[in-house]
Amino acid sequence: MEIDKSTGGYIFDIQGFSVHDGPGCRTLIFLKGCSLRCSWCSNPEGINFFPEPLYNAEKCIYDKLCVSACKKNAIYTDEVGIRFRKEICRDCSTFECVKECCTGAIRKCGYYISAEQLLDKIKRDRQYWGGNGGITLTGGEPLCQPEFAETVLRNCFETLIHTGIETCGNVKWASIESLLDFIEWIFYDIKHLDSDKHKEATSSGNELIIENAVRLAEKFKGRMIFRMPIVSGFNDDIEHIKNMCEFIKETGRREINILPLHRLGREKYKLVGLKFKDEFKIPGKEELLNIKNIFESSGIKCFIGSDTPF
Template sequence: MEQSKLSSGIIFDIQGFSVHDGPGCRTLIFFKGCSLECSWCSNPEGISFFPEPLYRVSKCTFDGLCMNACSKGAISSGCNNEVGQLHFDRKFCAQCLTHDCAKACWSGALNIGGYEISAGDLYARINRDRQYWGRGGGITLTGGEPFMQPEFTFDFLKQCYDNYIHTAVETCGNVPWENYEKSLPYIDWIFFDLKSMTSVQLPSTSPPPVRLSACPPVPLILDNARRIAQEFPGRLIFRLPVVPGFNDDTANISATARFIQSTGRNEINILPLHHLGREKYNLIGKTYYTEDFIIPSPEDLHEIKQQFSSQGIKCYTGSETPF
C-alpha cells in the first residue's frame, strides 16, 4: 500500500519488552479512545479520544504561563485545596490542536497525553524493535480500544502482517461489527474482554457516582464475541478482569464459562484488579472511585480458575499464560 494513502490515528504510548500480552517479547501500542469507561481502568488516559493535558501538581510553580498561553481559556486557577492547583475545562481541550499550554510549561508539570501519527510512521517506529522480539514475538494493539479507530488499525495491522510481524489485539468488544471485519484477516491473536455476563451496576459502597464499565450494552459485546469466535481463524483468548463485588461471583463465572463453551473456544485469562493506575487519575483530573476495592487474593483466583476448569475451560491466571 502506498504510504501516502495510509490513514492516521491517535495513540498515547508505545512500550517495548512486554511479555504479558501475546507470545514472546512484544511492543505494545496504546490507542486513544474507548467506548466503555470502566471504573477500574488502569489506563484512564486512554479513554478520551483526544490528546489531553496531563497535569502533575507536584511539579507546578503556579507561574500562570500555561493560562496565558491557552487561547481557549480552558485553564483557570480555581484553587480548591490547600496547595492550590489549576483547573482544566476539558471540553475546550478536546478542540485544541496546538497544545500551547504544554509548550509554555518549562517545569515539566504539564504534558500532553496522546499524539497523532500515520500508520506508515507507526510501522517505521515499531519496525526498529524487531531485533529484540526474537522468534514468536511481535506487536500488540491495546488502549483504549483499537477498533474505535478502524481505518488506522486496519492500515497498521495490514502493514505488519504483510511484513511477517506477529499481530495481537486487545478489545473490549463494544464496537460495531464493521469495525472488526476488515482487520480480522491481518490478526494472529485476539484478547477479548468479557467483563460481565449481565448489565449490572457496581455496589454502591464507593462514593457516587460510580461510573461502571458499566451497564455495557452486553448484547453487542456478546454478539461480537460469538462472531469473532466463528469467523476469526486465529487464536482467541477471552479475558476477565476480576473485580471483587462486580464480576467474581459464582453465577457470573459459571455464566462466563457457559458462554465460552457456546462459542466453541475454550481459553480464558483472568487478570486480578490492581491499583497501579490510580495516580494517572490525578493527572487527568478524574476521581479514582475503586480505591477501596480489595485486590483478589491468590486463593480467590485459584477458586475462580477451578470453577472454569470444572466447566472445561482452560484458565490462565495473570501472567501465568501459555505464551
C-alpha cells in the same frame, strides 16, 4: 485538526519488551479513545479520543503562565491547582500550555502518527522480538479507530510482523470483521454477562460485546483468549463464574485469562483530572485459585494474571 483516519491515528504510547501481551517479546501500541468507562481502568489517559494536557500538581509552582498562554481560555484554577476544560482542548493543535510550563507540570498525552511512520518505528524493534514476537494493539480501545487499526495491522501482516489485539469488543461488528485477515491472536475482554451490572461499572451495556464475542469466536481462525478482570463484589460470585463457563463453551473457545483487579493506575487519575473510584476490592489468591478451578472443571483452561502461555 482534520486527519485521514485510514492513513493515521492518535496513539498515547509505544512500549517495547512486553512479554505478557501475546507470543514472544512484543511492542505494544496504545491507541487513544475508548467507548467504555470501567471504574478500574488502569490507563485513564487512554479514554479520551484526542491528545490532551496532563497536569501534575506536585510539579506546579502556580505561576499561572499556562493560564495566560492558553488563548482558548481552556484553563481555570481551583483548590487542586490548574484545571482544564478538556472539551476545548480536544481541538487544540498548539498546546501553548505545555510550551509555557517551565516545570514540566503539564505534558501532552497523545499524538497523531501516520501508519507509515508507525511502521517505521515498529520495524526498529524487530531485533528483540525473536521468532514469534511482534506487535499488539491496545489502548484505550484500539478498535475505536477502526480504519487506522486496520491499516496498521495490514501493514504489519504484509511485512511478516506477528499481529495481535486486546479489545473490549464494544465496537461495531464491521470494525472487527475488517481486521480478521490481519490478526493472528486476540485477547477479548468480558467484564460481566449481565448487561445492567456491566453498565453500572462501565457506563455501557454489554449487548454489543456479547454479540461480537459470539461472531468473532465463530469466524476468527486464530487463537482467541477470553479475558476477565476479577473484581471482588462485582463479577466474582460463583453463579457468574459458572455462567461465564457456559458462555465460553457455547462460543466453542476454551481459554480464559483472569486478571485480578489492581490499583496501579490510581496516580494517573489525578493527572487526567478524574476521580479514582475506590469502590471495589482486590481478590485474594485463594479466591483466584477457586475461580480457576471452576473454569478448569468445566474444561476451560484458565490462566491467572501474566501466566498465559503463548
